Amino acid sequence: MQMPVPDARILSRRTEVLAGLARLLPADALIHDPDETRAYECDALSAYRCPPLAVVLPRTTEEVAAILRFAHAERIPVVPRGSGTSLAGGALPTADCIVLGVARMNAVLETDYDNRFIRVQAGRTNLSVTGAVEERGFFYAPDPSSQLACAIAGNIGMNSGGAHCLKYGVTTNNLLGVKMVLMDGTILDLGGPWMDAGGLDLLGVVCGAEGQLGVVTEATLRILPKPEGARPVLIGFDANETAGACVAAIIKAGLLPVAIEFMDRPCIRACEDFAHAGYPDCEALLIVEVEGSEAEIDDQLALIRRIAETFAPVALRESRSEEESKKIWLGRKSAFGAMGQINDYICLDGTIPVSELPRVLRRIGELSRGYGLDVANVFHAGDGNMHPLILFDANKPGDLDKAEALGADILTLCVEVGGCLTGEHGVGVEKRDLMPVQFSADDIEAQLRVKDVFDPAWLLNPAKVFPLQVTAARRAA
Amino acid sequence: MRATSEDEIAEIFRGASAPLAVRGGGTRALEAAPGEVVETGALTGITLYEPGALTLVARAGTPLAAIEAALAAEGQRLAFEVPDMRPLLRRTGASTIGGVIAANASGPRRVQAGAARDALLGVRFVDGRGSIIKNGGRVMKNVTGYDLARLLAGSRGRLGVLTEVSLKVLPAPETEATLIARGLSAAAAVAALSSALGSPFEVTGAAHLDAGSPLTLVRIEGRAASVAYRSGRLAALLGGRWEDVPDGAARWQAVRDVIPFASRAGSVWRLHLKPSDAPAVRAASGAEAAIFDWGGGLLWLLTGPGAAGRIRAATAAAGGHATLWRASPGEDAPRLPPESPAVAALTAGLVRTFDPRGILAA
Numbered sequence: 001m002q003m004p005v006p007d008a009r010i011l012s013r014r015t016e017v018l019a020g021l022a023r024l025l026p027a028d029a030l031i032h033d034p035d036e037t038r039a040y041e042c043d044a045l046s047a048y049r050c051p052p053l054a055v056v057l058p059r060t061t062e063e064v065a066a067i068l069r070f071a072h073a074e075r076i077p078v079v080p081r082g083s084g085t086s087l088a089g090g091a092l093p094t095a096d097c098i099v100l101g102v103a104r105m106n107a108v109l110e111t112d113y114d115n116r117f118i119r120v121q122a123g124r125t126n127l128s129v130t131g132a133v134e135e136r137g138f139f140y141a142p143d144p145s146s147q148l149a150c151a152i153a154g155n156i157g158m159n160s161g162g163a164h165c166l167k168y169g170v171t172t173n174n175l176l177g178v179k180m181v182l183m184d185g186t187i188l189d190l191g192g193p194w195m196d197a198g199g200l201d202l203l204g205v206v207c208g209a210e211g212q213l214g215v216v217t218e219a220t221l222r223i224l225p226k227p228e229g230a231r232p233v234l235i236g237f238d239a240n241e242t243a244g245a246c247v248a249a250i251i252k253a254g255l256l257p258v259a260i261e262f263m264d265r266p267c268i269r270a271c272e273d274f275a276h277a278g279y280p281d282c283e284a285l286l287i288v289e290v291e292g293s294e295a296e297i298d299d300q301l302a303l304i305r306r307i308a309e310t311f312a313p314v315a316l317r318e319s320r321s322e323e324e325s326k327k328i329w330l331g332r333k334s335a336f337g338a339m340g341q342i343n344d345y346i347c348l349d350g351t352i353p354v355s356e357l358p359r360v361l362r363r364i365g366e367l368s369r370g371y372g373l374d375v376a377n378v379f380h381a382g383d384g385n386m387h388p389l390i391l392f393d394a395n396k397p398g399d400l401d402k403a404e405a406l407g408a409d410i411l412t413l414c415v416e417v418g419g420c421l422t423g424e425h426g427v428g429v430e431k432r433d434l435m436p437v438q439f440s441a442d443d444i445e446a447q448l449r450v451k452d453v454f455d456p457a458w459l460l461n462p463a464k465v466f467p468l469q470v471t472a473a474r475r476a477a
Numbered sequence: 478m479r480a481t482s483e484d485e486i487a488e489i490f491r492g493a494s495a496p497l498a499v500r501g502g503g504t505r506a507l508e509a510a511p512g513e514v515v516e517t518g519a520l521t522g523i524t525l526y527e528p529g530a531l532t533l534v535a536r537a538g539t540p541l542a543a544i545e546a547a548l549a550a551e552g553q554r555l556a557f558e559v560p561d562m563r564p565l566l567r568r569t570g571a572s573t574i575g576g577v578i579a580a581n582a583s584g585p586r587r588v589q590a591g592a593a594r595d596a597l598l599g600v601r602f603v604d605g606r607g608s609i610i611k612n613g614g615r616v617m618k619n620v621t622g623y624d625l626a627r628l629l630a631g632s633r634g635r636l637g638v639l640t641e642v643s644l645k646v647l648p649a650p651e652t653e654a655t656l657i658a659r660g661l662s663a664a665a666a667v668a669a670l671s672s673a674l675g676s677p678f679e680v681t682g683a684a685h686l687d688a689g690s691p692l693t694l695v696r697i698e699g700r701a702a703s704v705a706y707r708s709g710r711l712a713a714l715l716g717g718r719w720e721d722v723p724d725g726a727a728r729w730q731a732v733r734d735v736i737p738f739a740s741r742a743g744s745v746w747r748l749h750l751k752p753s754d755a756p757a758v759r760a761a762s763g764a765e766a767a768i769f770d771w772g773g774g775l776l777w778l779l780t781g782p783g784a785a786g787r788i789r790a791a792t793a794a795a796g797g798h799a800t801l802w803r804a805s806p807g808e809d810a811p812r813l814p815p816e817s818p819a820v821a822a823l824t825a826g827l828v829r830t831f832d833p834r835g836i837l838a839a
Contacts, residue, residue, distance in 0.1 A: 112751075112753075113675060114668070114671045114675070114752070114753050115671070115751050115752050115753055116671075116674060116675060137675075137677070138675075158620060159620045159624065161618050161620075165617075165618065166617070169591060169595060170618060170620075172595075172624065172627065173591055173595045182819070186819050187819075188817060188819035188820060188823075189817070190820065192751075192796050192797065193751045193796070194749045194750050194751050194774055194796070194797045194798075195587065195588075195592065195749060195771060195774050195775070196581060196583075196592055196594070196631070196749055197631060197798075198749065198798030198799075198800065198813065198814040198816070199813060199814070199816055199820070199824055200628060200631070200632055200635070200636075200824050200827060201581070201594060201627050201628055201630060201631050201632070202628075202820065202823060202824070204594065204624055204627025204628055204630070205623055205624055205625065205627060205628040207624065207627075208620050208623065208624045209623050209624070225674075225675050225676055225677045226677060227677050228677045248529040248530070249529075251529055251530070251531060252528055252529040254552055254553075254648035254649075255648070256647065256648060292703060293703075293706060293707075295702065295703075295706065296700075296702075296703045296706065299700060299702060299703065300700075351616040351617065351618045351619055352616065353527065353530045353532065353615060353616055354527075354529060354530040354531075355527050355529050355530050380618070382617075383616075383617035383618050384530070384616050384617055384618070385616075385617070385618040418614070418615055418616070419614065419616050420614050420616055420619040420621045421621045422619075422620050422621050423616070423617075423618035423619060423620065424618055424620055425620070426620050427620075427621060427622065431621075435621070435622065438614075438621055438622075439611070439621075439622060440611065442608045442609060442610055443610055443611050443612065443622075444622070445608070446604065446608065446610045446612070446625060446831075447612075447622050447623040447625065449830040449831070450623055450625070450628070450827065450830075451623075452830060453823060453826035453827050453830055454823065454826075465622065465623075466622075
């Protein structure tokens with residue numbers, strides 16, 4: 001994977017740059033010792049690494065503005081970073097960049113239960129947002145698997161989803177406002193604790209722009225009352241395609257479960273070994289969760305059972321206790337970690353129309369056999385967001401390249417059937433070069449023109465999202 | 478001019494040297510734009526509808542009524558509850574789906590199911606340069622590249638004209654129940670609506686009419702047994718006298734379409750606020766009548782002339798924004814809310830880059 005050649009002019013001025021940053025920040029907010037910057041050389045896409053020139057860890061919006069003003073004047077690229085859990089290399093540094101980490105900005109600024117919002121500093125972790133309001137019976141809905149670690153800043157950058165967005169939507173549907181800093185140091189507010197923009201929906205385009213339009217320092221988030229209860233049911237099938245067909249039937253029946261998760265045999269095994277959730281031994285497993293009172297849950301699950309039974313399931317079991325439900329979800333949310341203990345893998349994130357699930361699963365199987373690499377499937381079936389895990393051996397020469405080629409084939413397949421390259425992880429560096437598979441030159445140009453408006457000098461996270469050759473002229477200007 | 482295809486619109490835009498007034502059904506624009514009219518009403522047709530995937534794709538000029546009929550035949554609907562603005566704005570014509578999205582037009586259910594922009598999965602549009610641009614797609618989750626679909630939603634044609642939209646649709650519920658209370662003050666009503674929306678009973682409508690005798694409404698939807706259970710629990714939670722009424726659908730349509738103001742003279746303002754600020758802003762506005770929707774988060778005001786200063790000052794003090802939705806003769810306040818210098822600069826920059834010749838001055 002190619003990254004831009006570091007700017008020799010910046011590298012040669014390293015001492016002056018560090019001195020300049022030191023003047024703006026408390027001593028403990030600037031990291032430049034190579035031993036310490038190493039912790040920031042990659043994110044969760046750890047196959048790619050590069051130590052940055054410096055790391056800054058500001059505590060206030062004003063410090064962020066001062067850093068960006070300085071970097072803007074010095075023409076130094078800035079890579080914003082939340083918790084560094086990006087699976088797409090969204091926070092991958094270049095050698096000539098400043099990594100701007102917001103992890104120390106993690107305070108709750110305001111909670112308002114009457115108006116159902118919370119305002120937090122953007123470095124706060126996803127799960128701790130819910131943690132701040134759950135005593136009062138509220139929660140923050142988007143729940144990426146990394147929610148224990150990932151920051152709201154990164155969630156906004158990538159427009160993160162999660163297992164429960166079939167019902168509650170993704171970050172953009174739960175974000176009311178931000179305070180952010182533009183690359184030139186301008187501080188501005190978009191939105192607030194009310195619904196919808198008065199003018200253009202700038203908040204809508206900032207969310208999901210992978211930190212290329214500004215650095216978000218505060219977020220106003222919608223919080224929701226927790227349902228009375230929730231209960232998952234496990235439904236096992238002897239073929240992936242049957243499970244896929246069952247998903248479409250459940251949705252078509254007019255039910256809207258809060259989540260429908262899918263795992264195939266390799267994933268079921270790994271997760272069961274990890275979480276001991278009592279997953280049945282089968283080819284394909286659905287976790288379907290519904291919410292409401294006990295009676296409402298019973299009613300919905302009875303309907304789901306009737307639908308599932310027409311697909312001859314090999315196992316069908318409702319959770320019988322809160323503890324069992326927790327284990328079932330722990331198993332699912334640990335899927336990536338559990339697979340990682342037994343294999344190196346690349347995690348894909350394409351989304352497809354739900355109706356294409358059976359066909360796409362069959363085709364992935366064929367591609368997997370063709371490349372001689374196993375693929376384990378775990379994904380949000382209700383909304384068509386797939387996470388095929390391509391298993392490979394990092395110590396075997398050529399295996400990573402082969403896995404990446406298989407990944408590109410699978411993502412191209414997703415686009416061909418009417419889907420997209422990434423449903424919730426973002427493009428980052430990982431899928432940058434595949435953008436032309438999904439978009440025409442004009443489609444991409446329209447996006448680049450938005451960045452031109454927010455960051456005319458192309459200094460914020462510049463080597464991400466778009467193919468390098470497409471952005472070269474703008475980055476060089 | 479009546480464009481019959483996306484390519485034709487692109488050609489018209491590329492050749493334009495003076496402002497154009499792009500029109501869908503002509504039912505929602507706040508005021509008539511100057512310039513030669515370009516109608517999109519011939520770009521019709523549902524190009525894809527997969528009930529099992531909760532997805533519908535339609536050309537922008539497709540009548541809203543045709544889309545609603547197709548969805549109803551499969552027991553589905555647009556969850557954001559599209560308002561019909563014709564009575565209030567005194568228009569005729571047939572609303573198009575492109576106009577719905579360009580106006581981000583959402584009704585009472587917005588408070589639970591999200592706005593039109595939240596149901597939008599993807600768009601095709603022609604920008605002011607005459608480029609045909611696709612963004613988003615037809616799948617539920619998509620973070621591939623920048624989200625221009627959301628930028629176009631609610632943009633009222635300032636950046637380009639939508640030619641196709643792809644939408645998430647939802648199952649229509651088996652039944653609904655509406656609870657009403659009479660005589661509450663605005664403050665008491667908003668407090669009750671906040672309790673309702675803060676409960677786990679999935680309220681899909683929360684409104685207060687302050688146009689004559691005060692009336693407060695709460696709606697629950699879903700499967701019959703579940704609706705009976707939740708409306709019972711909700712009435713108990715709210716206390717006081719809440720009555721389950723049989724004509725909920727008509728009442729919510731009146732809230733959605735701002736019917737109490739439709740036949741009355743005066744200017745109509747639309748305010749987006751933090752719900753608990755709404756009663757004080759309503760009082761400071763001196764308005765003749767008010768409709769609180771979205772639990773107080775959306776405030777419609779009916780005013781005599783000269784209320785603009787009071788309304789904009791009260792909104793600025795509270796936080797939020799106010800738009801002059803229908804201007805009575807002699808009302809010369811700007812239609813759109815003022816923006817901070819930084820936001821105004823970004824907006825101007827986006828308008829300039831998507832429409833460098835100013836042909837969509839809208």
